[in-house]
Amino acid sequence: MAxxxxxxxxxxxxxxxxxxxxxxxxxxxxxxxFLKTTELxxxxxxxxxxxxxVVASYKLTFGASLIGAVLNAIFGLLxxxxxxxxxxxxKKLVDxxxxxPFALPTAVAGIALTAVYASNGWIGSILEPxxxxxxxxxxxxxxxxxxxxxxxxxxxxxxxxxxLEAETEEAAASLGANxxxxxxxxxxxxxxxxxxxxxxxxxxxxxxxxxxxIFIAGNMPMVSEITPLIIITKLxxxxxxxxxxxxxxxxxxxxxxxxxxxxxxWWSNHRISxxx
Amino acid sequence: MSATIVxxxxxxxxxxxxxxxxxxxxxxxxxxxxxxxxxxxxxxFIPLAAVFTEALRKGFGxxxxxxxxxxxxxxxxxTVIAAAISLPLNLVFGVAAAWAIAKFDFRGKSxxxxxxxxxxAVSPVIAGLIYVLxxxxxxxxxxxxxxxxxxxxxxxxxxxxxxxxxxxxxxARELIPLMQAQGKEEEEAGLVLGANGWQILWRITLxxxxxGLLYGVILTNARAMGEFGAVSVVSGHIxxxxxTMPLHVEILYNEYNYAAAFAVASLLAFLALLTLAxxxxxxxxxxxxxxxxxxxEE
Numbered sequence: 001m002a003x004x005x006x007x008x009x010x011x012x013x014x015x016x017x018x019x020x021x022x023x024x025x026x027x028x029x030x031x032x033x034f035l036k037t038t039e040l041x042x043x044x045x046x047x048x049x050x051x052x053x054v055v056a057s058y059k060l061t062f063g064a065s066l067i068g069a070v071l072n073a074i075f076g077l078l079x080x081x082x083x084x085x086x087x088x089x090x091k092k093l094v095d096x097x098x099x100x101p102f103a104l105p106t107a108v109a110g111i112a113l114t115a116v117y118a119s120n121g122w123i124g125s126i127l128e129p130x131x132x133x134x135x136x137x138x139x140x141x142x143x144x145x146x147x148x149x150x151x152x153x154x155x156x157x158x159x160x161x162x163x164l165e166a167e168t169e170e171a172a173a174s175l176g177a178n179x180x181x182x183x184x185x186x187x188x189x190x191x192x193x194x195x196x197x198x199x200x201x202x203x204x205x206x207x208x209x210x211x212x213x214i215f216i217a218g219n220m221p222m223v224s225e226i227t228p229l230i231i232i233t234k235l236x237x238x239x240x241x242x243x244x245x246x247x248x249x250x251x252x253x254x255x256x257x258x259x260x261x262x263x264x265x266w267w268s269n270h271r272i273s274x275x276x
Numbered sequence: 277m278s279a280t281i282v283x284x285x286x287x288x289x290x291x292x293x294x295x296x297x298x299x300x301x302x303x304x305x306x307x308x309x310x311x312x313x314x315x316x317x318x319x320x321f322i323p324l325a326a327v328f329t330e331a332l333r334k335g336f337g338x339x340x341x342x343x344x345x346x347x348x349x350x351x352x353x354x355t356v357i358a359a360a361i362s363l364p365l366n367l368v369f370g371v372a373a374a375w376a377i378a379k380f381d382f383r384g385k386s387x388x389x390x391x392x393x394x395x396x397a398v399s400p401v402i403a404g405l406i407y408v409l410x411x412x413x414x415x416x417x418x419x420x421x422x423x424x425x426x427x428x429x430x431x432x433x434x435x436x437x438x439x440x441x442x443x444x445x446x447x448a449r450e451l452i453p454l455m456q457a458q459g460k461e462e463e464e465a466g467l468v469l470g471a472n473g474w475q476i477l478w479r480i481t482l483x484x485x486x487x488g489l490l491y492g493v494i495l496t497n498a499r500a501m502g503e504f505g506a507v508s509v510v511s512g513h514i515x516x517x518x519x520t521m522p523l524h525v526e527i528l529y530n531e532y533n534y535a536a537a538f539a540v541a542s543l544l545a546f547l548a549l550l551t552l553a554x555x556x557x558x559x560x561x562x563x564x565x566x567x568x569x570x571x572x573e574e
Contacts, residue, residue, distance in 0.1 A: 105502025
């Protein structure tokens, strides 16, 4: 493409406004969190963020988010497959409802999941006789985090699956591959970047989640207390520096994940455009 | 979020006739559908149904009573106010950011796009916390605000700010890929024909992006009305004053007033369903426009 002078107006105004608004709403407030931690010495900071109760919350938050994201990767791929390849009654409705976790307020999701998975709930009462307790245990945290991450994998994999050309699969079949071989060696490799992006998005969302978890978790220190709740608890005790220290640990991890996701999306788009 | 309208447009009519060699036997097909629907039922459909059944557990009279309770009404009002302020602000930002990013080349563009995404990566609790650090009692402007008798934290401005933060990227995120895909030939043609910048924006760009814009507005509105974590940190939970609908749900629930909690929750669930219906409608309209455009070109 030949480089020519851009004649459209409004560059300075639109970019200036974008940068101003971004700074006022996002960048300056976020930097406040990092500045606040400088009130603590390094030793104090370390003591706060490695306290046993805080470490237990990291383990729960990251562990449950990971399990939720893995569940979503498996069943999200399956759901995307079913929605693009097959027809069944009510498919359009199911397709639209997959986005429900994006639209449903997290507090509503939290009390609804608790009602369903409590020992007297619709599903909880079936699981309870088998010795499985979901609500008010770490398992409940997994259920909530699976719920809120559910649309990500479906919605990243679905468009890639729709764009796959039937010819490739025909070629594989004519070369003697059975259906499973075609799936695992031809289709799945093409889906990897999208699948991984969806997985990372679901994981990143789950780590920060608060509303849907606190109702179902039971919030017992050392057992079922997530990291965002630790921040809230410290704030309620007016321990601003402590709350901010834990928040900064989470922020750093979230930023690393965000960059990883952007890299993944770039890889994914790059592969799609390269194959065209 | 990641399912942008653009990708929907690209794949609207990829219907492939499949032979036996490239499809699965019926029993595999139906088992996969069954497993997928079981998963969705456990995590989506059953909890959604539970909201409405729990809400009506004590009868329709109690349901209505929970909704017309003065505290519930003031929570509804505050929720609408917060959404009504944050929505236009993020709308103007979204259009400005997409205009700069999609129509011009400049250094650091990809960094800017990543920075716009930041609020998605930040836990809602932290979103609330950062405003407490700035406007709270011990915050940067804490003393100044007390001296001048303004309140941000534990008051409506804080709630609005937190709502703006968590919904910050939605519209920009939707418009940037859409406007990049559309290019700038039409705007340049308008310029050659003598239109000024605002005329180009109103008569060419906005009509071209109307579905993407509406899509972003709907997602922003749903998140703004439903935000819990961020608002919870800055609100102070003062009944009848600084409670939004999700916070009101929490208070009722913690008081073991389950029927009332689910009644207010059912309003939010209804809003979510309405959001999904509108979203499907917009996707359908947008794909229809593309088909019409292509028919005209042929």
